[in-house]
Amino acid sequence: MSTVSTEPAAPATPASALDLAGVSRWYGNVVAVNDVSMRLGPGVTGLLGPNGAGKTTLLHMMAGFLSPSRGTVTLDGAPTWRNPEVYRRLGLVSEREAVHTFLSAYEFVLASAKLHRLPDPKEAARRAIALVEMESAQDRRIGTYSKGMRQRARVAAALVHDPQVLLLDEPFNGMDPRQRLHMMELLHRLGDAGRTILFSSHILEEVEQVSGTVQVMVAGRLAASGDFRTIRRLMTNRPHVFAVRSTDDRALAVALMAEASVTGVELARTGLTVQAGDYGAFTRALPRIALAQGIRVRQLVPEDESLESVFSYLVEA
């Protein structure tokens, strides 16, 4: 009887690097990706950006599904576009992909192994299923699976040829927290085993929990890149806008203008709009200043805290 190891198998060949040099892609007048350069090596990297930032277009160019309009995407020096050699070393789990729900996970992954013309497709399918820890459900129809299990089956199909590079487009979408955790663990394991893993997401926390390195994309451009702490710092250090209402807005505006953390104050009939360079310093200073002036603060609401505004700040920074 053959045994299947659930240990993460290291990729058969040495670690790979995916390089993007001045990559742009446009669709008619729409510039989806604008002059992006980056290098991806072993481990897990998160590609963070709001909807429409160009993440899918970028991943498709990396996988060789789409040609760059300008620039090059290479895997260890070889262009990914129209290069079957590269397809053997790279896997893509796309965002939306219909799966035949009447197939079992094993049949689905086996079909992928056959498409790759692997010498032992059955063994390859078993190994990939073990890697995503789906052995116990592998013979059930995919139609009976949860969203998380379905996603893991798709990851297994993308891993069946043991690629060194795995690209995943929004792999956590629609998952509950438990499924999310399971997928995060899987990506960690694959990265620790020396694979180059890139996953896209529009949720900061997802990226924080999974990846050491983050590439932030906004409106087709690479807005920031580095380790998560650097990115987080960039995001919290940006200027903040607050709506403030008090018992005497005019006197409070005058007092606030002398406060170091305040960079701007606007007085309107409905209250004050205060710009502050430092979130913490301003929220600590406000009650102190109000108290000293004998003013009571009725409302303090941070404005424009949407992810989009955080992202656009990064682009402008």
Ligand SMILES: Nc1ncnc2c1ncn2[C@@H]1O[C@H](COP(=O)(O)OP(=O)(O)OP(=O)(O)O)[C@@H](O)[C@H]1O
């Ligand atoms: N085939 C296409 N034809 C025309 N425009 C396109 C095409 N594909 C994408 N775009 C446009 O390119 C831009 C980037 O889209 P893309 O799907 O790459 O972004 P994304 O970050 O993956 O966003 P989402 O998460 O919403 O898919 C968007 O403005 C989109 O409308």
